[in-house]
Amino acid sequence: MLLAEDTAISADMMQVMAERLRISMDVAPNGLEAIEMIKAANEEGEPYSLLLVDIMMPILDGIETARRLRREGIDADELPIIAITAAADLEEVRSYRKAGMQAFLEKPVALADLRATLHAWGHGTEGRAQKLRAAAYDALTEQFRQRKQSTITALEEALAKPDLSENHLHELRRILHQLAGTAGSFGEPALGEAARGFEIELMAAWFDGDDPRTVIKQAAIILGQQV
Known part of the structure; x- marks a missing residue:
């Protein structure tokens, strides 16, 4: 099985569950790297039997990844593709299907849901869905605590800059996206929703020609209160 996921904490959590x-x-x-790994595995005669793909990733997102794999002739019988997403409304689900995906898992992914999905697509698992090992979960929790603090630091540093380039804003957007994608897994869904909202507002301000500092200042205050 292969997971395409850009956020290290989310990837670590999924690996512990696996x-x-x-x-x-x-x-x-x-x-992009997922496609290369799939091709290499096929050439070696040890193909992956399932792809779990995060919808929002840099370089190549989940939907375009699925489209390219299907255009390469890798069909659903050979490689089922499961979307991992925080957005699961009807239109989003339709877009996943249209891209060639077979199902989706909603973030934050629960161990029992992952187990059920694996069974549904032909992956037997042993034992019952158990809680993550305490040591592993504690380590991930500490990573998440550091991510929360680094997010606030990045927002405050951005406000201190005399000029904000497009690269600066895209980096802030990436940081907010990663926080939004992991907060729910650590029992902080409100923080995740707030980060996701500021991510959207930040890019909207940039594209509309508005001052992004207003959004950044609000994000630093509101998220800082929750951190």
């Missing part, structure tokens, strides 16, 4: 279910899982940090 380990608990006794499933071997490789990780690619973006869709």
